[in-house]
Amino acid sequence: MTDPRSDLSPQASHPTAELCAFLSTLEFSDLPDEVVARTEELFLDWVASALAAKGAHPIPVFERYASKMGPSDGPCTVLVNRTRTSPYFAAFVNGASSHLVEQDDLHNSSVLHPATVVFPAVFAAAQDLGKSGADLLLASAAGYEAGVRIGEFMGRSHYKVFHTTGTVGTLAAAVGVAKLLGLDADTMLHAVGSAGTQASGLWEFLRDAADSKQLHTAKAAADGLLAAYMAADGLTGARRILDGEKGMAAGMSTDADPAFLTDRLGTRWALLETSFKFHASCRHTHPAADALHVLMQREGLRHEDIGAITAKVHQAAIDVLGGVTTPTTVHQAKFSMGTVLGLIAVHGDASIAGVEAHALTDPRVSALREKVQMVLDPEVDAAYPKRWLGRIELDTQDGRHFSCAVDAPKGDPDNTLTRPELEDKFRRLTQFSKATDDTEATELISRVWSLRDRASVTGLFDKVAR
Template sequence: MMKLSESLASYIRSVSYEQLPDDVVEFTKLCILDYFSSAIAGSDTPPVAKVEEMVRELGGHEQATLITGGKSSVTNAALLNGASSHIVEQDDIHKGSIIHAATVVIPAALAIAERDDLSGKDLITAVVAGYEVCFRIGEAVTPSHYYYWHNTATCGTFGAAAAVAKLLDLSEEQIVHALGSAGTQAAGLWEFIEDGAMSKQLHPGKAAMNGVIAGLLSQKDFTAASRILEGNRGFFEAMSDAYDVSKVTEGLGETYKIMENSFKVHASCRHTHHAMDIVAELSRERGLDAEDIESIEVGTYQVAINITDNDNPVTVYQGKFSLQYCTAHAFVMQEGSLNTFNEENLWNEEIRGLMSKVRIYVDSAKDGAYPNQWGALAKVILKNGEHIELDTDYPKGDPEQPVTKDELVDKFMQLSRKVDQSERERIAQKILSLEEVEDLEMLFPKNRVDIK
């Protein structure tokens, strides 16, 4: 029987641009566009500024473009560009694996592809392979792994390594070692959420960087564990209470997991989006005000409660991870865009007042359907005595409730407003015709404007 890493290595070697269906190519370009939306939006935030300062101090050969401007080494570029894409809470998400793949796979792939003068077709192929690998490993350990471990950081490292291995044209044996080196570096604990700490941005940046390191070392025939996933002291045994090995190889090479990817509409934790969708829609359709509400009960799955149960957020970041706050925010603001999550709205008396009326609980049906469905119930009681029941199984942006290409282009134009409009239009056009692009440096912004 083949080892899991051998099966994945065989897949990574075999996948080619020519065999990708047209819809997979088009969807992958949207994933890359969505990555740049978040990466540009996060590029001037305090955590990214600190990473950039460190990167500048470390120095390095000018091999790959930084989202903040200029160039550095491929490892530094992967680190910074990964961190920048995971801060405004609008990066993509895969339900089954609970991974924000763009933040780890794409910055790693971009760095190597740019350094080696590879094409847009090469980048698309590598991204498809990276998403496939990390989604499958994430599905194998979900949901037990997710309680302590940030899947994007841990499982995402394998995806970054897979994408890099594809771009470096590693042999199957070298890819096995690359996956071994990726797995032994995989880390990222959820404890940061207790403090709202900047570690959340370090996680994808370091995972992307580690994927690059794993690939580059393997190119030099640096050896690593050949059974890093299923070994007695490997990833599954060490980091999951319950795992399903079959998830790694079932249908491998026959399906394209990237097509299961979801996009985020609201600028908050994905585990808050279900409730936000349905209460915002109620508020818009009925023209209700917060003062009309007696109470709101939100029933959802246990993992959402674990991550977002905070009835008194005191920072904007904590607000994005508070189901109580996000529910009230969405009702009052009738949306949850990046512009509405700010200090003023965090302390908005109307939102705060409604937040105190929101109760959250675990709904057994929603919990049982997780992670295939990230659903919620909302029971809204009005002061006039009317009871309103709302229900959703899929937040907006899931494949079952998709956003359109035009909506993702609009999202990019909004989130990249710190770049002048002509430059935004140029970048979007380049990414949407990526199969024709030969110089990947052209995907990065050149001109910025000050946004107050």
């Protein structure tokens, strides 16, 4: 009788082992300059998102939980309150914080928000271990490369029910922390196994506007860190947690493709494909929002002119946004296509301050919301998830008809944000929540732009003297 474990020996090659072999031996000098620079930019953008959540529900619930269950001091920074705690709880609170205001980055084809799961874990571990800025950047890049490929592997069927950033995010965080811990390929594989068997996060919360989205990212970051630290201390995990017959794909996907796991390792830098978010809403609303903005500018339209808007979208947009018709919370408004297009039409943007001020209370926005419908478009759906196309049809009150197409929404790799735009976004987000003043924002930005040269990240967010 053939032993079914025979192909599971450490020596046997399979895609997850190959991925770990590549990432565990990756060195800082292997990273192209462009990757290093973009990682710094993604890190700054992550810090902005985390600080923007200061004081907003449910983040204080996470802070209080960490205080109650964790130690009262430690090597790692909780960004929203600048206290220190253990790596697990810093990753936990920072993971929750950076996914609240819907401004954190997104990788299109994997539908993964990498920053909010990778950076909280890697930054906490780097502070704990006294690592350098270059170590932090390398480990973060490893987490991105793993997370994107695993997200692509899990496929569209997974994303229909599971919040990929919660599930796959656990593995991305584990790989980043494993890299900082210096784990060899086989030990990293154990970390991935322990991360995958903890992977969770269901979309069901969206219909009730419940607080689970932040719980998912908090847990993904913290549990991924747990998996790596415990692997370093000898906890073993399933080697084929991804493609094994009782692994993640077997349980949670119907269209998984192992070829993605090792896609162009060393030549494709998936991190560079990550999009920055410009609007403060669910990324599925962005292509249509940009197309509407372009159209209104081009035709000189005012919101009063609009009779009806059709957003032609991919199926996942309907899956995620379709349940939200009349939002009852600011967070839910970010998942309402009608509200987001209403904000664009009436106020010209869907910024963090604009959503907060107008999404639920401006009757002109509500009126526009009722004029918006989403329809599935075959061309848009076929391009997804690799490309997120914006297609708008608009009828005016006086009977005119317009169309507009945008192929690369603002913030996409082909239409990315510049460093000055990212600095501006950092200031807007951190001042929105009063987490920094302008002087401190300037100092923090300058620290991040010199991250690759920093000898230790332990004091990176120490308060700036005033």
